[in-house]
Amino acid sequence: MYVMQPFQSGRIGIKRSLSKRKLRWEVRIFRQLRSRKWVSSFASHKGLRRRVKRSREWEANYKFLQLLCDRVTLLFELRSQAVDRLWRFSHGSTRSTRAREAAISDTVALVDGLLERIEARFEGDMELEDE
Known part of the structure; x- marks a missing residue:
């Protein structure tokens, strides 16, 4: 994604961050401040396709970025489903073990x-x- 986007404010990036002592992947929107410092803000993976800019500098890779954002959204949803299934399995097995502990x-x-x-x-x- 970084290669396909111009080095301007509004870039979309995927970054691994530490949240509540757990590493997780998240989508970040990068913008450049007047002092030439780059900051990022959290963005949901839902509706990511609409966040792709279409101005003159961005037009060359607009369709590719939209396709890539669709894939990123799909991967985030699949990850969310997998994490949910693992949590349900872990929770269910713990409860089952406790019920049969005696x-x-x-x-x-x-x-x-x-x-x-x-x-x-x-x-x-x-x-x-x-x-």
């Missing part, structure tokens, strides 16, 4: 007890084989 701990105790009995029963036989 049965799981009983089974673990039973298996540990059986393991100790088996080790005690065959302990003498194993020592003879080692010698």
Whole structure:
């Protein structure tokens, strides 16, 4: 995207930022201040196609930028759906484990007890084989 846009205010960029101690990708609109300093502001990925400028300097890559913005929007939506599915899976498995915690701990105790009995029963036989 950076190569296809002139170096002027209104450039669209995708940047990875740290938000609430989590890295996430976001769309930023860059603009140049009078002091030649560049600042960026957050923009939603929805309606990104409309943010592409069409003035004389931008006309050469206008259609390509629109297509690229459509793809970026699609990728952001797919990522959002994947994150949502992962959260639902994690939340569901945690709740399922908590609901069955008593049965799981009983089974673990039973298996540990059986393991100790088996080790005690065959302990003498194993020592003879080692010698």
